[in-house]
Amino acid sequence: MRKTFKLQDLDCANCAAKMENGIKKIDGVNDAAMNFMTQKLMLDADDSRFSEILDEVVSVCKKVEPDMVILR
Secondary structure (H helix, E strand, O other), X not given: OEEEEEEEOOOOXXXXXXXXXXXXXXXXXXXXXXXXOOOEEEEEEOHHHHHHHHHHHHHHHHHHOOOOEEEO
């Protein structure tokens, strides 16, 4: 499943790159792209575990930029 999410309060392009790299390491993630300029996250992940994977994505992002929110 491939979905795009809007991001809120993403303040740093370097942080976006760190989060993208962390997300790509999550088991079940096929691809991910986080764009600082458009404030969007594209996530391509296993359909059967998508919601569980999204929770892991949120966890990874909170470690890098605690104030950023992924709007669902």
